[in-house]
Amino acid sequence: MKKLSKSITFFCFLFLLTNVSCKKKDISPEVIPDIINTTFDSTLVQTFFAEHPKLAKYQSEVEQLYRQRKFHYIWYENHRVNEFGNVLHNKLNNLAEEGIQDTVPYKEKLDRLYEYLDLNQRPKIQTELLHSALYFFYADKVYHGLDPKKSTEMEWYLPRNKQSYVNYLDSLLVNPSLINKRETGVLSQYFLLKKVLKEYRQIEKKGGWKTINIDPKVKSYKLGDSSATIVQIRERLFISGDLSKDSKSAIYDKDLAKGVLKYQKRSGTNPSTDILPKHISDMNVTVGERIKTLIVNMERCRWVSNDITKAKELIAINIPAYQLTFFRDGKPELRSNVVVGKVMNKTVIFSAPMKYIVFSPYWNIPKSILENEILPSIAKNPNYLEEHDMEWHDDYVRQRPGPTNSLGLIKFLFPNSNAIYLHDTPAKSLFNREDRAFSHGCIRVEKPVELATLIMKNDRNWDEQRVREAMNKGEEKWYTLKNKIPVYIGYFTAWVDDQGEIHFYEDVYKRDDQLASLLFVK
Numbered sequence: 001m002k003k004l005s006k007s008i009t010f011f012c013f014l015f016l017l018t019n020v021s022c023k024k025k026d027i028s029p030e031v032i033p034d035i036i037n038t039t040f041d042s043t044l045v046q047t048f049f050a051e052h053p054k055l056a057k058y059q060s061e062v063e064q065l066y067r068q069r070k071f072h073y074i075w076y077e078n079h080r081v082n083e084f085g086n087v088l089h090n091k092l093n094n095l096a097e098e099g100i101q102d103t104v105p106y107k108e109k110l111d112r113l114y115e116y117l118d119l120n121q122r123p124k125i126q127t128e129l130l131h132s133a134l135y136f137f138y139a140d141k142v143y144h145g146l147d148p149k150k151s152t153e154m155e156w157y158l159p160r161n162k163q164s165y166v167n168y169l170d171s172l173l174v175n176p177s178l179i180n181k182r183e184t185g186v187l188s189q190y191f192l193l194k195k196v197l198k199e200y201r202q203i204e205k206k207g208g209w210k211t212i213n214i215d216p217k218v219k220s221y222k223l224g225d226s227s228a229t230i231v232q233i234r235e236r237l238f239i240s241g242d243l244s245k246d247s248k249s250a251i252y253d254k255d256l257a258k259g260v261l262k263y264q265k266r267s268g269t270n271p272s273t274d275i276l277p278k279h280i281s282d283m284n285v286t287v288g289e290r291i292k293t294l295i296v297n298m299e300r301c302r303w304v305s306n307d308i309t310k311a312k313e314l315i316a317i318n319i320p321a322y323q324l325t326f327f328r329d330g331k332p333e334l335r336s337n338v339v340v341g342k343v344m345n346k347t348v349i350f351s352a353p354m355k356y357i358v359f360s361p362y363w364n365i366p367k368s369i370l371e372n373e374i375l376p377s378i379a380k381n382p383n384y385l386e387e388h389d390m391e392w393h394d395d396y397v398r399q400r401p402g403p404t405n406s407l408g409l410i411k412f413l414f415p416n417s418n419a420i421y422l423h424d425t426p427a428k429s430l431f432n433r434e435d436r437a438f439s440h441g442c443i444r445v446e447k448p449v450e451l452a453t454l455i456m457k458n459d460r461n462w463d464e465q466r467v468r469e470a471m472n473k474g475e476e477k478w479y480t481l482k483n484k485i486p487v488y489i490g491y492f493t494a495w496v497d498d499q500g501e502i503h504f505y506e507d508v509y510k511r512d513d514q515l516a517s518l519l520f521v522k
C-alpha cells in the first residue's frame with residue numbers, strides 16, 4: 001500500500017512538472033518569436049486592402065510605413081497589442097469628440113479584436129494592418145481634414161498644414177499620450193474648440209436652452225424693467241455660463257446686466273445693457289446650431305499649421321470678428337477693429353509677408369473701381385476729380401495724399417495677386433458699427449499709428465512721433481521692413497479667446513453651411 005501511495009505521489013508530481021513546463025513553453029520565445037524581429041510577407045498588404053476596400057485610400061501610406069520598417073510588426077509588444085493600439089481603439093470609439101461625423105470603417109471588426117484579445121497571442125496580420133490603416137484614417141480625419149481641393153473651392157487660400165503621419169507614428173508608439181497634445185501640428189485653437197464642444201454637448205444632453213419669447217411690441221428691455229421674458233433671458237444666460245446663478249427674478253437687475261454684457265462681448269455685439277430683439281434672436285440660436293458651428297471651425301483649424309504661432313511677429317485678421325491682432329513672441333501686443341470687404345467684394349482668405357509701410361500714400365484707383373464708379377461720376381460731373389482731390393497719372397487715376405484720401409494717411413503692403421493690403425481710413429465712424437463689411441476688399445485698420453509704431457519698434461530712427469509726422473507730411477514715403485512679417489487673413493465664426501471664453505460671430509460671407517454640408521453625413 002505504501003508503495004502504491006508513493007507511486008501515485010510520484011506520478012502526480014510528474015504531471016504537475018510536465019504541466020508547468022508546457023505552460024512555460026507556450027510563452028517561450030521559441031514558440032512566439034520576439035515581435036521586434038518578426039516580419040511578414042509584403043504581398044499581404046495588397047491582399048488586406050483588397051479585402052478592406054473602404055480603407056483603400058490609405059494603402060500607399062501603409063506600404064510606405066512598412067517599407068521603412070522592412071515589414072516588421074509594429075502594433076505588438078510583449079506578445080499583445082501595444083499601448084498605443086489600445087489608445088487608438090479608444091480614440092476611434094470616441095471620434096465624435098473630435099467633431100468628426102464619419103463612421104469608422106470596419107469598427108465592428110476592430111471591436112471584436114479587442115473583445116477577444118488575451119495576453120498570450122501570436123501576431124496576426126489582419127490585426128496588424130487594420131490598426132495601421134485605421135491610424136491613417138484617424139490622422140486624416142482629425143489632423144488633416146478635408147481634401148485641399150475642397151478648401152480651395154471654398155476660397156480658402158491659406159497654406160494647408162503639411163505633416164508626415166508616417167513619421168509621426170514613431171513618436172506616438174514611444175509616447176501614446178502625445179495624441180492628446182498639440183505636437184500634432186494642428187492649430188492650437190482646435191483643442192480649445194474641442195473643449196467647448198464637449199461642454200456644449202453636455203448642455204445639449206441636458207435639454208439645451210428654451211426659446212425666448214420675442215414680444216413684437218417691446219423695442220428693448222432696460223435696467224429696472226420687469227417681464228416674463230427677463231426670466232427666460234436670465235435662464236438662457238445661466239445655462240450658457242454668462243451668469244453664475246439663476247435667481248429666477250423677472251426684474252432686469254445689475255447681475256443680469258453683467259451677464260448680458262458678457263454675452264454681447266462673446267457675440268461680437270457692441271456692449272449695451274439694453275436688450276434688443278436682435279440680441280434675443282441671437283440667444284435663440286439653438287445649442288445644436290452652436291455645436292455645428294464649433295465643428296465647422298474645428299475643421300478650419302485643421303487647415304492651418306500651428307507653426308504660424310512660432311513666428312517672431314505675426315499679424316492675424318479674423319474676418320467675421322472684424323479684428324486684427326499683432327503678435328510678438330506668441331503674445332498679443334495689439335488688437336484693432338477692422339473693416340473688411342463687403343459681401344460683393346469679399347476679402348480673400350490667404351497669407352503673405354508684409355514688406356512695406358507707405359506714409360501719406362497715393363491711392364492708385366483699381367481698374368474695376370475706375371470703370372464702374374469713377375468714370376461714370378466724371379461723365380455726370382466734369383469737376384469730380386478736382387472735388388475729390390484726384391488726378392490723371394499716365395493712363396490711370398489716383399487720389400493725392402492727404403486727410404481725405406480713401407486710404408487715410410498710411411498703408412501696409414504685403415504684395416499679393418489679390419491686391420489686398422491694410423490701410424488707414426478717414427471714415428472713422430465705421431469702426432463703431434457692429435457689421436463692418438464695407439470695403440472693396442482691402443482691410444481698414446482702426447489703430448494704424450499703433451500698428452506702425454509696433455512694427456518699427458526696433459528701428460531707433462522711428463517712434464510714434466516720427467510715424468505721425470510722416471503720415472501727415474503730404475508726401476508719399478516708403479519704408480522697407482527689416483524683417484518681413486507674415487500676415488494671415490482667416491475666417492473663423494467661432495473662436496476661444498485668451499481667457500477661455502467662446503465667441504460666436506456672424507457668418508458674414510455665409511460660408512459655414514457650405515462647409516457643414518461636407519462634414520455632416522446625412
